[in-house]
Amino acid sequence: MSCTKKQEPLKVEVYETSASGNQLTQITEFPLEEAVDTIQLLPEETYQKITGIGGSFTESSASLLNRLSKENKDKIIEAYFGESGARYSLTRTHIASCDFSLTNYTYAPDEGDTELKNFSIDEDRDDLIPMIKDAMAVSKDGFNIVASPWTSPPWMKDNKAYVGGKLLPEYYESFALYFSKYLDAYKAEGIDIWGLTPVNEPHGNGNNWESMHFSPEEETDFVQNHLGPKLEADGKGDVKILGYDQNRAGIKEWVDEMYKDEASSKYFAGTAIHWYESTYDYFPEDLQYAHKKAPNKYLIETEGCVDSEIPKWQDDAWYWKKEATDWGWDWASEKDKHLHPKYAPVNRYARDIIGCLNNWVDGWIDWNMVLDKQGGPNWFENWCVAPVIVDPDNDEVYFTPIYYTMAHFSRYIRPNAMIIGVQKTDDSLMVTAAKNPDGSIAVVVFNEEAVVKNFSLKLNNKHINLKIDAQAIQTIIIPKA
Incomplete structure (x- = not known):
């Protein structure tokens, strides 16, 4: 039997x-x-081993928190960083101003101050730094921060403007110093910066808001011969430099240049990418290519959001319906229009994060953590959606379905997890x-x-x-x- x-x-x-x-x-x-x-x-x-999952500290988000009651401000910080919340582990912030700042500003405004003797982060003291510190205070495990400039100080560029233009080669050393001084200034505030990108979106962004153009060759030269050696000489060689920092479909020419030989690869810790190339395609072949080119380097999504939309207030159903459009719905070239159909915001987040994690991406960072009912504040009026929307005039907070979608990953897939x-x-x-x-x-x-x-x-x-x-x-x- x-x-x-x-x-x-x-x-x-x-x-x-x-x-x-x-x-x-x-x-x-x-x-x-x-x-x-x-x-x-x-x-x-x-x-791959996971570096972290989270969102971004922006002046827009931080200024909104400062307009809320302490109860609601604390509620949002706890929801993102506390043990009862999403437990964000990897974050990003901007070095000087970006589109999600209240104004244009730089830490080194004095033209010709090549030694940056008047460098100052005072513009960040009212909003941005307090938000980061509040998050640090409630985060049990801590979190890493990637910091990105949208531009160098305008006087270092060929067009002398915040928007567009190129960094002049004679100021490569000064711009490398700019990063080093930034790291020191934030460290003096008790904030360690884990990683840097040389510039946000080196292809530019249609010359709309703060930007600065780098070709793959120019950025690799800047990192290999200026930024990397400067940070190393200043005892900051452990700060991770992530190259590129734009959409995935352009990644091949960048990693080919960044990792072409040992000398060019030395100071790049990894590659940063964004998702704005498409509302549905996460470009697995490009991600696989980038990983194979440098299998021991980081591959981190540093920005993604529902862009060109005004948030829907207290309307959960909208976030699940295919009614959202992005910049490409109106502005993409005809050959790329197919990449930008209407989409459901939750679907876009869930599909992209899963698609990334299944194709060697080890970190995923959302854009603004908090925006208002208009999708700002934003000096360029470049409205977007965040997982948490607030009405500061009435002291109200709305946790959208995107917040819960992010938490499904960040809360439960922890740093050093293995896919x-x-x-x-x-x-x-x-x-x-x-x-x-x-x-x-x-x-x-x-x-x-x-x-x-x-x-x-x-x-x-x-x-x-x-x-x-x-x-x-x-x-x-x-x-x-």
Whole structure:
């Protein structure tokens, strides 16, 4: 007589955000019937180590927090950085002004001051620095900051303006010094900067707001012969320099130049990318190419947002519907129009983050953390959407579905987690999985379709039957065995 040992069920915690109203809600009832489709986890198949996931400190966001009651300000900081919230671990900020500043400003306004004797970060003291410090105060594990200038001081450029133009070669040394002084000034405030990019969006941005043009050759020259050696000489060689910092479809010519030989590669710690090339395509081939070119370097998404839209206030349904448009809807060239259809904001975030994590990206940073009902403030009136929208006049706060979507990743996939292999039988589900340093496994599943999906989650010889709501994102935590 033989008896079959009953298979032990997989123990899980499940959290879901859905178009039907779940907001990182714990799911405790699971289907009993066997599912036809499976998601098989392959923990022995490992990929990149995660650097972090989070959002950006901007003067716009910080100034809005300062207009709210202390209760609401603290609520937002806790929601992003506290143990009860999204636990952001990787962030970004701007070096001097950007479009999401209240005005144009530079830390070195005096023309001809090549030694930067009058360098000052005073413009950041009212809003930006206090926001960063508030976040540091509530973050248990801490977070890293990537800092990017949108331009050099205007007098260092060929057009002497904040917008457009090129850095003149005779000021390469002064601009390298500018970074070093910035790092010192922030350190004096108790803020360590983990990484830098030489400039935000070196292709320019249509000459709309602060920008400065670099070709791949020019930026590589600046980093290889000026910025890298300067930081090394000043004892700041551990600060990570991430090259490029623009859209993915242009990445090949940049990594070919940055990593062409040992000398050019030496000071680049990795590559920074943005998502604005398309509302749906995450460019897996380009990401794979960048990884293969420099497999031991960082590959970090440093900016993405719902751009060219005014936020919808207290209207969760909008964030799940294909009604959003981006800059490309109106402005892209005819050959690129197909990359910019209408889209659902939640879908764009979930698809892109999962797509990135499944193609060697090790960090993902959202743009503004907080904006107002207009999608600003922004000196250029370049309106955008943030995960948290506020009405400072009435002291009201709205956590959009994008906030919960971000938290599905940042809260549960922690720094130094390893992305692991996944096999699935339902091609309509997007899935990524990571093994955290504490031994737990986080699985993120996204169901873009308008029907409930049942599946069996399998790990080794254990499984559990689960279901995901229509139009929903789910994080499944498997505790350490």
